[in-house]
Amino acid sequence: MSDNANIGVFICECGDKIAGVLDVPVLVEYAHTLPDVTCAEQAGYWCLPDGIERMRALVAERQLDRVVIVGCAPRTHDALFRRALDGFTNPTLVSITNLRDLCARPHVNDSQAAMAKACDQIAMVIADLAAREAISPRVAHITPHAVVIGGGIAGMTAALAISEAGISVTLVERESELGGGAIETCGERSRTIAAIQMQNRYLSAEGQPAKAGLAMLLQRIHSPDIRVLTSTTLASVSGTIGQYRLALSNGDIVEAGAIIVATGAQSNFQSPTSNFQHTAFVLCDISPEQAQTCTHTCCLTAIRQATEIKRQLPDANAIVFFRELYTAGGAYDDLIWEARQAGVNFVRYPAGQMPQLARGEIVTHDELTGREVHMPCDQVIAVQPMLPQPDAAHLAEMLRLPIYSNGFIADTRVRLRPSDRIERGIYVCGAAHFPCDANRAIFQAYSAAARAVQHIQRSEIVNHAPFAKIDAIRCNGCGDCARVCPFAAITFEPRVSSRLAAIDSLLCTGCGNCVSACPVKAVQVPSATDEQIEAQVRAALGRQGDRETGRQRDGALAYLSTCLPVYLLFACEWSGYSAAEIAGTRGLTYPASARVIRVNCTGRLQPGLLLKALEMGAAGVMVLGCAPGVCHYEQGNERAAAVFEQANALGHLMGLDSRLALKWIPPDDGAVFVRAVQEFVDATRNT
Secondary structure, three states: OOOOOOEEEEEEOOOHHHHOOOOHHHHHHHHHHOOOEEEEEEEOOOOOHHHHHHHHHHHHHHOOOEEEEEEOOHHHHHHHHHHHHEOOEOHHHEEEEEHHHHHHOOOOOOHHHHHHHHHHHHHHHHHHHHOOOOOOOEEEEOOOEEEEEOOOHHHHHHHHHHHHOOOEEEEEOOOOOOOOHHHHHHOOOOOOHHHHHHHHHOEOOOOOEHHHHHHHHHHHOOOOOEEEEOOOOEEEEEEEOOEEEEEEOOOOEEEEOEEEEOOOEEOOOOOOOOOOOEEEEEOOOOOHHHHHHOOOOHHHHHHHHHHHHHHHOOOOEEEEEEOOOOOOOHHHHHHHHHHHHHOOEEEEOOOOOOOOEEOOEEEEEEOOOOEEEEEEOOEEEEOOOOEEOOOHHHHHHHHOOOEOOOOOEOOOOOOOOOOOOOOOOEEEOHHHOOOOOHHHHHHHHHHHHHHHHHHHHOOEEEEOOOOOEEOOOOOOOOOHHHHHOOOOOEEEEEOOOOEEEEEOOOOOOOOOHHHHHOOOOOEEOOOOOHHHHHHHHHHHHOOHHHHHHOOOOOOOHHHHOOOOOOEEEEEEOOOHHHHHHHHHHOOOOOOOOEEEEEEOOHHHOOHHHHHHHHHOOOOEEEEEEOOOOOOOOOOHHHHHHHHHHHHHHHHHHHOOHHHEEEEEOOOOOHHHHHHHHHHHHHHHHOO
C-alpha cells in the first residue's frame, strides 16, 4: 500500500436497503481499523445535496487525498461523486463499492454472512485505492481541417458536406480525374450494357440521373474550401487523434483533425454484351442463415443488366437463375417488377445445385413452377460481388483500422461508456467499407461527413480514461502487446539494440489485454495494476487465521468466521459484474462466500494472478466474462480464454484445475450469474 495514502471512507445507509440488513456503525468502526484510513463516516444518503456538502467539508477538513464511497452501483453514481469532489481530490482517486447490490440485497436472509462479506468488500476497495496511481486527464486540440481519401461519388459527397459546414477539405484521388466508378459507368468511353443501364440508375445526392448528377458534383467540388489532388495517394500517416499528419505521394504534408476513407471497391462483375441471343445470369447459392454475409449488390446489378438487355433487344432471351433474391426492400423491389414487365424470366434453382452450362444449354429444376428448365445459352454471367481495392489492407494498416475477413475496411464503433470512448476522427464510407450501390454510398458519405464535422467542431479532446504505460527498462520490443491491442494504440520506437513499445494515451482504453500478453511484465494499466489486484486478493483472504480459529470478538471480527471458505470471482465490468449487480437488485441469493473483483476486461488477467489467488488461500477462482463476439474490447474475451487455458494447464499439473472455472455471463441476466456461482461452489466443495 501507498505510504502517503490518506483515505476517507463514507458508508451509505441507503435508507433501509443497506442499514436494514447490515450493522452500519460496526462497518464504520471496522473501516477505522484498516491501514491508510483516517476518516470513516456514515450518512443516510451521501448522494443527496446535503450529503455531498458534508463529504466535501470532511475531505477538505481532513485533507483526504483518496475517497471510498460504500453504497450503490458505480455505474450510476461514479460520475456524480467524481464531479462533486473535483477540485477537492483527484477524481481518479475516488472509488465506489456496491454494498447494496453485491452484499445487502442478495444476502438479506443471512445477516452474519452478509456482514462478513461487507467487511471484506470494504477492505478490498480500500486496498485497491491505496495502491492506485492518480491519472491526469489528457487534452488534445483538433486541427480544423479534413482529408477525404477517394474521389468517387462517396468521396466527393463527403468533401462537399464537410466544406458546407465551413471546414476546409483536401480531397485525394489516385486517378487522373475524379468520379471513380461513376466515370466508368457514365463516361463516354464506356459502351457496355452495364454502363448503359447504370447511366439510367446511378443517382447523385439530389436524385439526378447519373450523368447529370456526376457533372454537377464535379462542378461543385471545385470550391475555395476544397483542395483537389488527383494522381495522388497516401504515403504515410503519423500523429494522434485530432492531429494527424498525412504524407502524400506528391510530397505534400497535410495536417488534419479528421480523415474519411472513400476509396471504393473493384468491380468483379462480368459485363454482358449485346452480341448474344441467350444470356443467363447465375446468382450465388446463399441460404437465409448466411444472409448477413450478402453484399446486397449482386442481385440488383444482375436484374438491372438483364432488364437492359431486354430493352435493347426485345427478342433476346435473358434469364436470372437464383436461389434467393436479396434486394434490401424499398424501391429496389420495384426493379423485379420492371424486369418481369420487360420480359426477363426468373428461375429458382434447388439448394446446392447451381446451374451449369453443358453443350450450349442450361438444365435445372425451377422450384417456382415445379418444372424442368432447358435453356439454350450463348453467354453465362456468374454474378460475383465487388472486391476490395488492392491496397485496402495497406491503407488500413497505415490508418490503424481493422479489416473484415473479406478484405474491406471496417468503420470502428467502440461500445464503451462516453467518458472512456474517444472519437478517433477516422471514418470509412461507401464501397471501401462494404459493397454497396450509389444510394447507399451517398448516405454513408453524409453520415461520415456529419461525424467528422461534429468531431472537428469539438476543438479539443479530453480523455479521463486510464491508459497503459510501458516500463522502458523491461520492454524488449517483442510486439506481443501490439498484436492483442484491439484499438491499435501501440506502436514501436527504434532504439540502439531493439525497439520500444509506445502507447498512444488517447487511443488506449485501459482494457489491459497488453498486460496479459507481455512476457516480461513491461506494461501495466494504472487503474488495474498487478499490485492493486493482489491487494484486493489479500484483503479478501488475509484474515484467514481469524476466520479459521473462529475466535469470537467484538465488532466486525465476530462475523469473519461465518463465511468460510472464500471464492474469488474476477468479473468483467460489462458482463459478469453487471449481472452480479442485477442479481442483487432482484434479490437473488447465491453463496455469500463469493467475493467479486471487478476488472475492465477479463483479457487483462494473467495465469499467474489466478494461480496466486489459489496459493493465497482462495477455495476457488472463477473468471466471468462477455460471451464470444460481444466483447466491448473486440477480442478481450478470446484473450481471457487463452489466459484461462494456460492457468488451467498449470493448475492441472499442481492438482488445482478443479478449483478454476471460466464462464461467459450475459450482462443483463442475474439468474445466469447466480446459477454459475452456485454450481461452481457446489462442485468445488465436492472435490
